[in-house]
Every structure is written in C-alpha cells, then in structure tokens.
Amino acid sequence: MESQIPQEWNKFILKDVTFVNLMMRRIYNVLIVANPYDAFMLEDDGRVEEKIFNEYMELGLRYPPTFTQVSTIAEAEEVLATTKIDLVICMPGTADNDAFTVARAIKGKFPEIHCVVLTPFSHGITRRMQDEDLSIFDYVFCWLGNTNLIMSIIKLIEDKMNLEHDIKEAGVQMILLVEDSIRFYSSILPNLYGYILQQSQNFSTEALNRHAANLRMRGRPKVVLARTYEEALGIYERYKNNCLGVISDVRFPYHSTKRSQIVGAGASSLEKDPEAGFKLLEAIRREDEFLPLIMESSESANRERAEREGFRFVDKNSKMLSVDLRHLLEEHMGFGDFIFRDPKTHAVITRIRSLKDLQDNIFKIPRDSMLYHISRNHMSRWLTARAIFPVANFLKHVTWHKLQDVDAHRQIIFDAIVQYRHMKNIGVVAVFDRGKFDKYAHFARIGDGSLGGKGRGLAFLDNVVKTHPQFNQYPGASVRIPKTVVLCTDVFDQFMEQNNLYEIALSDAPDDVILQHFLRAQLPDSYIDDFFTFFEATKSPIAIRSSSLLEDSHYQPFAGIYSTYMIPYLEDKYEMLHMLAAAIKSVYASVYYRDSKAYMTATSNVIDQEKMAVILQEVVGKSYGDHYYPNISGVLRSLNYYPIGDETAEEGIASLALGLGKYIVDGGQTLRVSPYHPAQVLQMSEMEIALRETQTHFYALDMKHVGADFKVDDGFNILKLKVKEADKEGSLQYIASTFDPYDQVIRDGLYEGGRKIISFCGVLQHDVFPLPQILQMSMKYGAEAMRRPVEIEFACNLNADKTGEFYLLQIRPIVDSKQTLVEDVAALPDEECLLRSNNSLGHGISDDVTDVVYVKYDDQFTAMHNPAVASDIERINQKFLDEGRNYVLVGPGRWGSSDSWLGVPVKWPHISAARVIVELVLRNYRVDPSQGTHFFQNLTSFGVGYFTIDTNRPGEGGLFRKEILDQMPAVEETALVRHVRFDRPLRIMMDGKKQVGAVLLPENEVVETNDQP
Known part of the structure; x- marks a missing residue:
C-alpha cells in the first residue's frame, strides 16, 4: 500500500499551515x-x-x-x-x-x-x-x-x-449564506457564528496544545453573506474549491439591475424571484455533486421539491429552526462528530469525536461504509472544518476516481493522522470556571450567557446608583439594589438540552403538565455550593424572577408574561435548596405556558429564540410573624399620562402600596401620587373617596409554606391579607391614617380603634423618610441615562427610628412613538368621530383598522358577567391574530383588573390584537381610570391606545357613539359582546402630549350627532 502513497507525502504533511498569517x-x-x-x-x-x-x-x-x-x-x-x-x-x-x-x-x-x-x-x-x-x-x-x-x-x-x-x-473554507431578509439573517448569523466558534474551540482543545489551539482557531470557516442571485453565484464561482457548503433562502432578487451593488436592506426593494434559491442550488449542484446544500424557506411547500432535488431543507417557521440547522451543519458540513453510516440504512455505525478516535477506528469501519464516505469527500470536509488543512487538502486530491482502493485509503488516512499528531502536541482541555458568588458583593452572575432583560435592568440600575452618589445624601436613608445573583441563559440552555425538555415544552400540552415535566428534571449539582453561598449572604427569603432575553427588552417588552416565585428563608439549607431548585424550574417552565406562546405569536417572535435567565434576589421586606413583606412597594413612571391639577406629564407618577409589589402588578388599589406634589393626593382629598378608593388588602409571603408543591400560579404561597392584619403586626407606622367614625374625619397617624387608611402620610406629607426626593432622583437619573422616559419598580423598608432602605428593583424604558400629529384632535367635530377621549394614553396615527369589538351594556349593566366577557373576547382576539388584523376594543371598567368587579379580567395575550382599548365610566358603574396598569409597557411599546371615556360628562368626559355600532350588522355576537366591521378603515389619532385621542368614522359614514345624556 505504501506504493500507492505519493512520495511527497511526508514532506507535505509536516509542512503545516502558518496560522499566524491568517x-x-x-x-x-x-x-x-x-x-x-x-x-x-x-x-x-x-x-x-x-x-x-x-x-x-x-x-x-x-x-x-x-x-x-x-x-x-x-x-x-x-x-x-x-x-x-x-x-x-x-x-x-x-x-x-x-x-x-x-x-x-x-x-x-x-x-x-x-x-x-x-x-x-x-x-x-x-x-x-x-x-x-x-x-x-x-x-x-x-x-x-x-x-x-x-x-x-x-x-x-x-x-x-x-x-x-x-x-x-x-x-480556509467558507460557508455561503444567501438571504435577503434582514430579520432572518440578523437572527441566524449569531447562531451560525456560535456553532462555528464553538466548533473551533472544540477541535482546538481536544487535540492540540494550548499555543497551537490559539493559532489554529484562526482557521475556522468564514461566513459570506449574499443577498441576490448574482452576488451569490459570483462568490461561489470565485471560491468554489473552498466552499464548505451553501445555506440559501428560496425567494430573493434574481437578475436585478443593481446586481451585487445592492447592499443590506436595499435588496428588499428589488423584485424577488420565488424560485431564485432553486436556480442557484441547481447551478451549484451541476458544478459539485457532493457539496452540502441547505435550503431554508418560510414556504413549507418548498420542502418536497427541495428534498426531491437532493437539497436539505429547514423550515423558517419551525420552532426548532436553530436546532434543525445545527443538526444539518453537524451532519453535512463537518461540524461536530464524524459519523460513519451504513450507506443503505443510514444507521450510525461509529461516532468519531477526535483525530485519535479516527486513528483508532479507521481499520474497523465496514468496507461499504468506508467507500460511501471517501467517495463523497466526507472525511476531507470534516478535517477541513477542524482546520486540519494539510491532511484535508491532500485527501481531497486522493479521490476515489484516482485511487479506487478502500484499504489504501484507510492506510493513507491512518498514516496522515499519526504523523500529524506526532507533529502537533495535544493540548489539555481548558477547565471552564463559572465563578462563585462573593458574599461581600451584591450583584453577580453564574454562567457565561446573557443576564436577560430584568438582569440587564438591575445591572443598569446598580450602575446609575453608583454614578450618582447624591442618592445616598440623606442621613438614615440608603438607596441600593437587593443582593442578586443571575443564572445566565446558558444555564437554561444546558438544563433544557440535558433533560430533553424541548419536545414537551414546544407541544400543546396544558401548563400544569409542562410544569410537572420541568419539576421532574434535574439541575446540575455543580450549582449547589453557589446557592449555599447565596443563602448565607442574604439570610432572607428569595425571589426567583424570570429574566428572559426578550423580557423588558428596550424595544420588545415582555413585562409580566413569565413567572416570579418566592421562597421563605429556612435554617435547613437543604430544604431551602430543594425549594429553590423547584422555583427555578418553574420559572423555566413558564416560558412555554399557553399565554407565553400566545404572546410570542402576538409579537411576531419565535419561541425558539427566547432564552431564560433567572434572577435570584433577596426579597425586600421584614418578618412579621409568619408573614414577610415590605412597608412600601411601588411603580414609578417618569411620564404621567393622567396629570391632575397643577401636575404636568413630565413630572411623573408613582403608584404606592403596602406589601409585596405583586399587588400592584395584579391591578390592586394603589395610592397615586406625583413625587413633585406629594401633598396633593386625589384619593385622600375627600373622606368618601379615601374610604372607597384606598388599599384594603395587601400581599405577603407565607413563611410557613414549605415544600416543592409548586403550581403554575406563581402566587400559590402568597397570602392576600386585610390591612387590619398589618395593623396587628405593627407594620403601618408612618404609612397609615386612622378614620374616626365618631367625628367622621381621617387623622394622619395610628390611633386606637377606627379603620386604618393606607395614605403614606408620614413619608409624603410629614418628611419621616425622603421618599418623594428619592423618587424624583430615580426618575431624573434613570430617564437621563436611558435618554427616554422610564418605568421603575421599587420597594422600601421603614424602621421605627425613621430610618429606612429604598431598593430599586427594575427599570425599563417607556418607548414613545415619534409620529407627528398635524391636526388638533380635540378640535375634531363630533359628527366625524365614533369616539373621543380627553383622557387618553398613546401617541400616533393609524388608518388600517376596520373592526370594533364592544361589550354590550345598558342602564342595568352589572359586573357579574365580566369573567364571561373575558372568555368571549379571548376567543374573538384569537381570530384577529390568526387573520393578522387589529380592532378597537370598548367596554366598561378597568381592562385587565384581577378583580372582575372592577373590570374585565383579561390578560394581555387575550387582547393583544387590539389597536385601541377603551374603558367606559357608566352612570351606574363608576370605576376610576386604571392607566392600563398591567399593560402599560405593552401599550406604549406596541403603539396601542388606551382611552378613558366618562359617559356621565358629555363633551368634557369624551364621546362614544354606541348607537352607530348598535345599528350595524354584527360579524359575531354573543350575549355579552358584539363585533362589527366597517367597509372602510377607521382613522385612529392619539396626541400623547395633550392626552386626547379619537377614532374617526370613515368619510362616507359621517353622521350628525346629539349630545349624549
């Protein structure tokens, strides 16, 4: 066999590539x-x-x-x-x-x-x-x-x-990516480079010494992006001898006049050929019969033709897109292990992980499998992908056409590897040090992936506090973030893959079934010491919060979509570890719940792109017997879309509550106050309003609830308690007033007898703690740093000696539309409007909505049917999502309230196709405006309008011409809800600065109107 090997073999194989020149x-x-x-x-x-x-x-x-x-x-x-x-x-x-x-x-x-x-x-x-x-x-x-x-x-x-x-x-080899969709190549390139860089790291650490590994990584395959047929074919023709494979879309510009000068998005303005991808891959296949060709398309019908023509196919619509593509790269472009297969059944015979593996097994491979692979240059391609160019290039030329002897090929490959490995020292695999949480630090990460949206916000807040020492200028008042450790997104990836959870996660199984599968899965034991260190550092209950890549994103917020669990602090660290692990797995599971998937669809995201980091954070609060909660929690917004009196929109607004912040998120009754006008609290302006519209319940963590019986509802161990419980526990000092039923007055402070009113009078009016000043700074510095309005979550502990700790929990931007209004919305004539609000949220113009969905009501309206209304609207909303349409939604009370007596208890995914949401105040059903509390971030980010119309105040309270809708034929009608459609689009106009908005009738349907009663 030696005679079969060219004489220059030894000289060639020992002359390695000078990677330093790459x-x-x-x-x-x-x-x-x-x-x-x-x-x-x-x-x-x-x-x-x-x-x-x-x-x-x-x-x-x-x-x-x-x-x-x-x-x-x-x-x-x-x-x-x-x-x-x-x-x-x-x-x-x-x-x-x-x-x-x-x-x-x-x-x-x-x-x-x-x-x-x-x-x-x-x-x-x-x-x-x-x-x-x-x-x-x-x-x-x-x-x-x-x-x-x-x-x-x-x-x-x-x-x-x-x-x-x-x-x-x-x-060096190249992978040609042919794609003109900006969104798709922006998504696929990080995946592609992730695979390539991981591949280069793998082959460098498995078989090379450290120095050689460093240099060899420069030989990784390059990625070349083409956006037109001509550009792609030109690149291929020029470098076809060094092409590792081609990944191509189907529909892209072909025979364009601008040709390859078109760059980036410019290609999208050219006419696209629905068969350009087939034409390209067919032309390449005529040149090279074995080159891996992968076709990706959002048109699933292309699969049959692609596979018939011998191309691999990836469906862009697949939730497993990145996984599918990775498998094809590993199988056909030399990435990952080399798999010897039976040519007839395609069954795996042997899996080769390293050069030494190949050396040890080359003479054991069945002859027909060996012939199958060497005749198709598979071995050469695998070696090339591993940057072993001298061996790969040689084997590429020692083809089956030139040397039709399987055993001679075995010997050549064996000798090549032996000499190559003799020339190159095998390096030691580098140990990846995850790094442990330092108990003296207050923010750390485990893992090497992303912090996720909330994690980013926390790190950003920490930075804002550090760069503005004036936050801590007040004696006895400290401002900081809670002790925090983040499990980064790579921990999530590892957990999902090692436990094979993708199949159940991406299925249509009920939420509780998905949760049980996740709870049965295992987290790596390597994190146990890290968790124990964190327990020791905090010595408090721990909140386990979702922090996904998309959640609280600057431009695509996922606020409130995933779960947050809390666990009590226990002296038994192993029992606490058991609960923590269950909570982490429960947060991971919430990525794949029904509402999360619906939200993904509503926001045009692919659930496979979502990755979950998890925040482990000390819960702000104090122990009161078996209960744990803070004296104050709140949400602060630097834009006030509902200014009252001498407040301005730019002075911001805060919602304050006693107890855990979940109460605010769930739409509970909070105290609304402008930090610049702390003495002007509308809810405390009249005794009747204070008694009716201040907080009567609060949330606390149940410290007795121990065990891993976690439920889909993340509030399963959160207690809803009456305010009088807090009074007994002594947590109301400085934050409550007392109603004297005999004198019929409300007095600031705590007194014997009488109902306690959560007024926060001590911190707002009596300067017990500088909360208004800290809130002002939080808005000012947060908005300055983000260069846009912000929403901030916070919590505060007050002590008997008037000291306290203010904790910043989260910051996210309020994204404003920049559309300009040339018309004065308030001046539009009534006859042109279907509805108008003088108390609206949102900014911009749209004229592509033809549908209105509204709750049927009359003078005898009752809120008892609101849960049924929510069910009807969820079903109707899904039809709009399926059709890619939007609508105007109108109904009495607060949308999204967890209390169905205050409004329709919908979640955001159930109304996500609405372009404008209108809440009505009726004569017999008066509920104060909600500001779209739970949906605020979603509303602003997606440009959705939120209107309040008080039908009791004609003109000043707004306008809703329900009689027009009642006279129209219904597209669909239930006992509670009606859906109508106009022949031509309605015009939606929202002025965010003046807080006025209107929905205009199509021109041919303008009618005279009378003032409403």
Whole structure:
C-alpha cells in the first residue's frame, strides 16, 4: 500500500499551515453610536468587549478591538476626526435621531469606513426601508436585543476582509449564506457564528496544545453573506474549491439591475424571484455533486421539491429552526462528530469525536461504509472544518476516481493522522470556571450567557446608583439594589438540552403538565455550593424572577408574561435548596405556558429564540410573624399620562402600596401620587373617596409554606391579607391614617380603634423618610441615562427610628412613538368621530383598522358577567391574530383588573390584537381610570391606545357613539359582546402630549350627532 502513497507525502504533511498569517486584517476600533442604555446592555450584559477580548487572547492576537461609545452625530464626528475607526455601529437611536439618520451623516463624511445600521424590528421600519437606498451601508441588521449580534457583525466584516488572502494562504473554507431578509439573517448569523466558534474551540482543545489551539482557531470557516442571485453565484464561482457548503433562502432578487451593488436592506426593494434559491442550488449542484446544500424557506411547500432535488431543507417557521440547522451543519458540513453510516440504512455505525478516535477506528469501519464516505469527500470536509488543512487538502486530491482502493485509503488516512499528531502536541482541555458568588458583593452572575432583560435592568440600575452618589445624601436613608445573583441563559440552555425538555415544552400540552415535566428534571449539582453561598449572604427569603432575553427588552417588552416565585428563608439549607431548585424550574417552565406562546405569536417572535435567565434576589421586606413583606412597594413612571391639577406629564407618577409589589402588578388599589406634589393626593382629598378608593388588602409571603408543591400560579404561597392584619403586626407606622367614625374625619397617624387608611402620610406629607426626593432622583437619573422616559419598580423598608432602605428593583424604558400629529384632535367635530377621549394614553396615527369589538351594556349593566366577557373576547382576539388584523376594543371598567368587579379580567395575550382599548365610566358603574396598569409597557411599546371615556360628562368626559355600532350588522355576537366591521378603515389619532385621542368614522359614514345624556 505504501506504493500507492505519493512520495511527497511526508514532506507535505509536516509542512503545516502558518496560522499566524491568517486573519491579518482586523477591526481594531469600533465606534458605537447609541443611547447610554443600549451601550450599557452591550458593555455590561452582553460583555461584547470582554467576549472579543477573550477570543483575541485565545487567538494569540495582541490588539483586541476597543469600543468607543457616543450618543450624538456631533460626538461621533469628533471621535472620527481624531481616531482611526474601522467600524461604526449605529444603534436604534437617541432622543434626536434614528439610526439611519446618524449612519447617513457619518457615511457622508467618512465614506471609506465600514458602517452598519442596527434597527429595531417593526412594520413601520420595514415599510420605510423599502423606499430608501441603503447601499451606502455595509449591512443593515435587525436589533432584537441579542448582544451576540455585535460579535457576529464584526466577524462577518472581518471574514469579508480576509477571505481572499486566507483561502490562498491556507485553504480556509467558507460557508455561503444567501438571504435577503434582514430579520432572518440578523437572527441566524449569531447562531451560525456560535456553532462555528464553538466548533473551533472544540477541535482546538481536544487535540492540540494550548499555543497551537490559539493559532489554529484562526482557521475556522468564514461566513459570506449574499443577498441576490448574482452576488451569490459570483462568490461561489470565485471560491468554489473552498466552499464548505451553501445555506440559501428560496425567494430573493434574481437578475436585478443593481446586481451585487445592492447592499443590506436595499435588496428588499428589488423584485424577488420565488424560485431564485432553486436556480442557484441547481447551478451549484451541476458544478459539485457532493457539496452540502441547505435550503431554508418560510414556504413549507418548498420542502418536497427541495428534498426531491437532493437539497436539505429547514423550515423558517419551525420552532426548532436553530436546532434543525445545527443538526444539518453537524451532519453535512463537518461540524461536530464524524459519523460513519451504513450507506443503505443510514444507521450510525461509529461516532468519531477526535483525530485519535479516527486513528483508532479507521481499520474497523465496514468496507461499504468506508467507500460511501471517501467517495463523497466526507472525511476531507470534516478535517477541513477542524482546520486540519494539510491532511484535508491532500485527501481531497486522493479521490476515489484516482485511487479506487478502500484499504489504501484507510492506510493513507491512518498514516496522515499519526504523523500529524506526532507533529502537533495535544493540548489539555481548558477547565471552564463559572465563578462563585462573593458574599461581600451584591450583584453577580453564574454562567457565561446573557443576564436577560430584568438582569440587564438591575445591572443598569446598580450602575446609575453608583454614578450618582447624591442618592445616598440623606442621613438614615440608603438607596441600593437587593443582593442578586443571575443564572445566565446558558444555564437554561444546558438544563433544557440535558433533560430533553424541548419536545414537551414546544407541544400543546396544558401548563400544569409542562410544569410537572420541568419539576421532574434535574439541575446540575455543580450549582449547589453557589446557592449555599447565596443563602448565607442574604439570610432572607428569595425571589426567583424570570429574566428572559426578550423580557423588558428596550424595544420588545415582555413585562409580566413569565413567572416570579418566592421562597421563605429556612435554617435547613437543604430544604431551602430543594425549594429553590423547584422555583427555578418553574420559572423555566413558564416560558412555554399557553399565554407565553400566545404572546410570542402576538409579537411576531419565535419561541425558539427566547432564552431564560433567572434572577435570584433577596426579597425586600421584614418578618412579621409568619408573614414577610415590605412597608412600601411601588411603580414609578417618569411620564404621567393622567396629570391632575397643577401636575404636568413630565413630572411623573408613582403608584404606592403596602406589601409585596405583586399587588400592584395584579391591578390592586394603589395610592397615586406625583413625587413633585406629594401633598396633593386625589384619593385622600375627600373622606368618601379615601374610604372607597384606598388599599384594603395587601400581599405577603407565607413563611410557613414549605415544600416543592409548586403550581403554575406563581402566587400559590402568597397570602392576600386585610390591612387590619398589618395593623396587628405593627407594620403601618408612618404609612397609615386612622378614620374616626365618631367625628367622621381621617387623622394622619395610628390611633386606637377606627379603620386604618393606607395614605403614606408620614413619608409624603410629614418628611419621616425622603421618599418623594428619592423618587424624583430615580426618575431624573434613570430617564437621563436611558435618554427616554422610564418605568421603575421599587420597594422600601421603614424602621421605627425613621430610618429606612429604598431598593430599586427594575427599570425599563417607556418607548414613545415619534409620529407627528398635524391636526388638533380635540378640535375634531363630533359628527366625524365614533369616539373621543380627553383622557387618553398613546401617541400616533393609524388608518388600517376596520373592526370594533364592544361589550354590550345598558342602564342595568352589572359586573357579574365580566369573567364571561373575558372568555368571549379571548376567543374573538384569537381570530384577529390568526387573520393578522387589529380592532378597537370598548367596554366598561378597568381592562385587565384581577378583580372582575372592577373590570374585565383579561390578560394581555387575550387582547393583544387590539389597536385601541377603551374603558367606559357608566352612570351606574363608576370605576376610576386604571392607566392600563398591567399593560402599560405593552401599550406604549406596541403603539396601542388606551382611552378613558366618562359617559356621565358629555363633551368634557369624551364621546362614544354606541348607537352607530348598535345599528350595524354584527360579524359575531354573543350575549355579552358584539363585533362589527366597517367597509372602510377607521382613522385612529392619539396626541400623547395633550392626552386626547379619537377614532374617526370613515368619510362616507359621517353622521350628525346629539349630545349624549
């Protein structure tokens, strides 16, 4: 057999590639133009700089890129004038400019610099890009809050810069990705690079010494993105001898006039050929009969044809998209293990994990399996993907056509590996150190993934407090975040994969069935010591909060969708560990509950893209017997859409409550106060209002409830107690007033007898604790740092000596629409309006809604049917989601209240297709405006209007012309709810600054109206 091997073999195999000469052109200086919140997400959560620094160190490079962050065009130009910037990344925008405006200004002055635009995903942005020439930018990406995208952008540009040289120098391979959908390639590139970088890490640590591993990682396959047929075919023709495989969409521009000059989103404005992908892959298949070709499409009908023509197929609509693609890469492009298969049955014969594995098994492989793989260059492709270019290149030329001898091939492969391994030292697998929680620190992470949305917000709040020492200027009042540890998203990935939970999680099984499967699964034992350290550091009950990638995202909030559990503090650490593990698994399970899946659909997200981090956090509060809760919890918003008296919208609003904050989230009765007007509390202005509209119940953690009997309802161990319980427990000092039934007055403070009113009088009017001042600072510094209005959750413990601790729990942005109104909504004539509100939430214009869904009511309306109303509306809403339509929703009382006597008890997924939500105050059913409490973040982010109309105050209270709807034929009608449809669209107008909104009738249906009674 030796005679079969070319004489130059030894000389060739020992002459290894000089990896140090690869990836010579780099991105060294990156300028990020973004508001401080986005920059903080990248730096402290995504740790882009740290990740890239680590990669460069591993690759043996001395100069990792540095990141400079600015917020305005002027600042950017100042940096560009003095620093050599290699890449400019423009994030979604600042208060003054959006990403496209910023990028265009920079590119206009510095045309030679690589420039990338990140834009949030929305239909408005998509429509805008179709009309713009974006070819001056290198790429346009869709910003979904995934910080790994920044890494992928840098890698993609570097791959493009080094492609020509590295292929000639070493035979580096490329993967050609053909895709013109910004949203899709923004999602797939981080996955693709994740697989590739993981692959390079695997092969470097398994079979190479540390120094060789560092250098060899430079030989990883490159990714090249093409967006038109001509661009893709041109790249393939040029580098076809070094193509590892092709992943192609089906529908994209073909024979375009702009051809490859089209860059980024510009391609989307060209006419797309529904068969472009087939034409491309067929042309490539004629050139190379064995090259792996993967077709991905959102049109499932393409599967049959693709597989008939010998292409692999991935369905873009699949919830398992990234998993499916990963399997295809491992199976056909040399990623992962090499699998010897039976050519007839395709059954696995042997799985090869390393070069040594291959060396040990090469003579054991059945002859027909060996022939199947060597005749298709599978071995060469696997070695190439592992950057073992000398062996791979040689074997690629020792083809079956030239050497039709299976045993000779075995010997060649064996000898090649032996000599290669002799030349290269095998390195030790690096031990991954997760790092333990330091009991002296108050914020730490376990894992190397993302912190998730709430985790990002907490880290950001911690940073805001540190950079503004004036928070702690008041004696006896400390401001901080609670002790926190975050289980990052990679812990979630590991848990899901090791316990094989995806099948049940992505099924249509009931929530409680999914929960039971998750509770039976196992968390790794390696975290036990970390958890014990955290127990010792906190010595308090622990809240286990969801912190998903999408939750509380800057642009796509998932507020209140997933679960938060609480567990009591126990002296028995193993019993507490048992409860903690159950709580973590229960939070993980909530990602896959029915409401979560519905919300994913409503927000155009794929559930497979969702990853869950978990926050373990000390619960703010004190022990009162068997109960645990804080004296004050609250939600603070820096924009007040319902200003009263001399309040202004910009002065913000706070909702305060006794007990756990879940009470506020669930829509309980809170005390509404402007931090700049703490003495003006509407609810305390009259005795009757104070008695009727102040808090009567509160939530506390049940410290006696011990065990792992966790339920889908995350409040299963939360007690709803009456305020008089708190009075007995002594937790009302400084926050309550007393009603004297004899004198019929309310007195500030606690007195014997009489009902206790939760008025927070001590902190609001009597300066016991500087709560108003701290709230003012929280709004001011939070909004300044995010460059936009914010919503902040907080809790506070008050002590008998008038000292206290104020804890910031969460911050998220209130996203405002920038649509401008040229008309005065308040001045619109009544005859043009279907409804009008002078107390509205929301801003913008839309004219694509034709449907109205409203609750049927009359003078005898009763709230007893509200749960049934909720059921009807949930079913109707699902039809709108299925059809991709929106509607106007009208009904009495508070939408989303957990108390069905105050309104219809719907959850957000049940009304998620509504474009405007209207709450009515009726003559016999008066419920104060809710501000859309539970839905606030969703309303503002999705541009949904929330109107209040008081039918008892004609003109001033607004207008609702129900008689028009009653006269129309119903699309659907139940005993409680009616759905009607206009022939032409209604026009929705909302002025967020003046808090007025209107829904206008189609022009041909304008009718005269009389004042309402």
